[in-house]
Amino acid sequence: MCGIVGVVSHQPVNQLLYDALLLLQHRGQDAAGIATNHSSMFSMHKANGLVRDVFRTRNMRSLQGNSGIGHCRYPTAGSSSEEEAQPFYVNAPFGITLAHNGNLTNWEQLKQDMFKNDRRHINTDSDSEVLLNVLAHEIQQATTGLLLDPDAIFKAVAVLHRRVRGGYAAVAQIANVGLLAFRDPFGIRPLCLGINETEQGAEYLIASESVALEGMGFRFVRDIAPGEAVFIDADKQLHSRQCADNPSLNPCVFEFVYLARPDSIIDGASVYATRLKMGEYLAEKIKREFKDGEIDVVMPIPDSSRPAAIQLALALNIEYREGFIKNRYIGRTFLMPGQAMRKKSVRQKLNAIGSEFKDKVVLLVDDSIVRGTTSREIVQMAREAGAKKVIFASAAPPVIFPNVYGIDMPTRDELIAYGRTTEEVCREITADALVYQDIDALKRAISDVNPALTSFEASCFDGIYVTGDISQDYLDKLEYARHNPKAPGPEDAGRSQLNLNLATTEG
Numbered sequence: 001m002c003g004i005v006g007v008v009s010h011q012p013v014n015q016l017l018y019d020a021l022l023l024l025q026h027r028g029q030d031a032a033g034i035a036t037n038h039s040s041m042f043s044m045h046k047a048n049g050l051v052r053d054v055f056r057t058r059n060m061r062s063l064q065g066n067s068g069i070g071h072c073r074y075p076t077a078g079s080s081s082e083e084e085a086q087p088f089y090v091n092a093p094f095g096i097t098l099a100h101n102g103n104l105t106n107w108e109q110l111k112q113d114m115f116k117n118d119r120r121h122i123n124t125d126s127d128s129e130v131l132l133n134v135l136a137h138e139i140q141q142a143t144t145g146l147l148l149d150p151d152a153i154f155k156a157v158a159v160l161h162r163r164v165r166g167g168y169a170a171v172a173q174i175a176n177v178g179l180l181a182f183r184d185p186f187g188i189r190p191l192c193l194g195i196n197e198t199e200q201g202a203e204y205l206i207a208s209e210s211v212a213l214e215g216m217g218f219r220f221v222r223d224i225a226p227g228e229a230v231f232i233d234a235d236k237q238l239h240s241r242q243c244a245d246n247p248s249l250n251p252c253v254f255e256f257v258y259l260a261r262p263d264s265i266i267d268g269a270s271v272y273a274t275r276l277k278m279g280e281y282l283a284e285k286i287k288r289e290f291k292d293g294e295i296d297v298v299m300p301i302p303d304s305s306r307p308a309a310i311q312l313a314l315a316l317n318i319e320y321r322e323g324f325i326k327n328r329y330i331g332r333t334f335l336m337p338g339q340a341m342r343k344k345s346v347r348q349k350l351n352a353i354g355s356e357f358k359d360k361v362v363l364l365v366d367d368s369i370v371r372g373t374t375s376r377e378i379v380q381m382a383r384e385a386g387a388k389k390v391i392f393a394s395a396a397p398p399v400i401f402p403n404v405y406g407i408d409m410p411t412r413d414e415l416i417a418y419g420r421t422t423e424e425v426c427r428e429i430t431a432d433a434l435v436y437q438d439i440d441a442l443k444r445a446i447s448d449v450n451p452a453l454t455s456f457e458a459s460c461f462d463g464i465y466v467t468g469d470i471s472q473d474y475l476d477k478l479e480y481a482r483h484n485p486k487a488p489g490p491e492d493a494g495r496s497q498l499n500l501n502l503a504t505t506e507g
Ligand SMILES: O=P(O)(O)OC[C@H]1O[C@H](OP(=O)(O)OP(=O)(O)O)[C@H](O)[C@@H]1O
Pocket: 258, 301, 302, 303, 304, 305, 331, 332, 333, 334, 335, 366, 367, 368, 369, 370, 371, 372, 373, 374, 375
């Protein structure tokens, strides 16, 4: 779940892209990058770090041009090394830069095919570099000569959809030709289109979340449909086409649970409203499992669980209090690389207000429990602060399956609920009681807000992988690779352990 943005404007776009990335920072904290296009040239700057740390004034000055793309990264394939920061660039058959949110499930096969059949060298272990090269190759196949028209671009995306598997929302800039955006045929990762009408004509902004459009003064037009491609040409004319054979909308439920900002609207559903609903449904379950008057106070684990906790407290008619204060300068711990860093960060991030806990039965509400890093620490902190009893509630069901579409949950044994009953998880996090949302209630919480949403990518909860290409063997290999990272050579300094296939592709 990275953040992506693309813009076509009548003005220089460097500041706009920077500001839009700040609005998408919650989607990826590891690296950031911007590529702009001026005449036939690209300017690009990318590095590891938060948006505000990556770009200095001198970098901003060099990012010239009235169109461009940006990315903030949370790695799910390859490593967190700087070479894998995005956007990526290729120089043939046209200059193309690309930024990608999601995760390709067949990227290693594609990487081999690229080398053996398409004669393209992929220089990193990033699935996004593979995606760009597939796009470039298919554009090459679809064009004759130097003329690149929307028809050829859409043909290329259609073939790309047939070759590529997994979750992907992407923006790509073709030098001197235009801005292209496309979304995978299952609509797993979000992508939306905004417009700004100016005296000189329309300007377009495409981003992962509507919050980026709104914040930049663009009017939300619509979500990009699953399988659809949108192309804005050099004259700022917008073309769009359905490029997938059997598109269907299956948005990732985890966007609604945790990933997206609450003030975004994804596929017609307000993220905030869905989180309120999650709180309502969770309250119904708590009503069934606890006696009236048993709980003294409801508290959120800030930030993402707040709307669910507020609504839950209201539905139960129990006092809502903020017992934990979040240090606003610490990022989102779930997105941090490495368990040691995540664990240390929980205590740095949250501090308890003792008076709110003293001798009380507290119901702590979190949006989800994934590895259990947060809940383990938080229950301890609540006890240290004097709580009489600590009940924990998760607005999402137990996470028991790996996610392969752009969230870093690759192995089952990292997931606290895998192979454990609710009672066992409760013991692990040392709570007095634990309540999980039911999967049907979670899906209903989203459908209630937009009844048109009837199918979801919810694999980490229900083990159903909508793309149909994920076998037990695939998951076993993923796990094996995570546990047995390839021996690093000097060229691999800093590589993480996410490589699925250990064989070299070009040997
Ligand atoms: O079980 P875990 O592996 O600990 O993961 C779940 C926790 O991680 C997230 O917090 P985070 O700090 O990332 O974000 P937030 O401030 O948006 O809640 C989430 O809100 C949960 O608290």
